Amino acid sequence: MDDSIAIAPDQLVQRHAQPGMSLLAVLHAIQDELGYVPPAAVAPLARALNLSRAEVHGVITYYHHFRTQPAAQVTVQLCRAEACRSMGTEALARHIETHTGCRFDAEHQHGATVELESVYCLGQCALSPALMLNGTLHARITPQKFDAIFAAASKCVEVTA
Ligand code: FES
Structure with a gap:
């Protein structure tokens, strides 16, 4: 088992x-x-x-959607498809990596705190750039907006840990 x-x-x-x-x-x-x-x-x-x-x-x-091990405590799925790319998602990706100290699509250890995943279209092209943070969709993301929602999610992890 x-x-x-x-x-x-x-x-x-x-x-x-x-x-x-x-x-x-x-x-x-x-x-x-x-x-x-x-x-x-x-x-x-x-x-x-x-x-x-x-x-x-x-x-x-x-199917990238299926996981074979538990997700990290904070999972960021950033859309890197065309519409989001045209609205600066690559610069945002670099900001997120710097801010979190993690790399997109890197293998993560079981029990990791943060995981960054690239995804390709979240169905929010008109509101790009878009990302999901722990399953919640966020649109028109800026570096400042990311920092705020990431801080809020990280605080929840600290409280429940
Ligand atoms: S291309 Fe990013 S949500 Fe569609």
């Missing part, structure tokens, strides 16, 4: 893999519950959905 989760992978899959559900729907349900899809769930998922482990693993790793 994966020691990092409180439920056995077989039970986790049984809970979410209802008849007729697609693999993607089950993966979303698991990630919604745990915040990630534990690697130990791959084999039970394959058995439950009559797929190969390679097929399940392939889907999990193909």
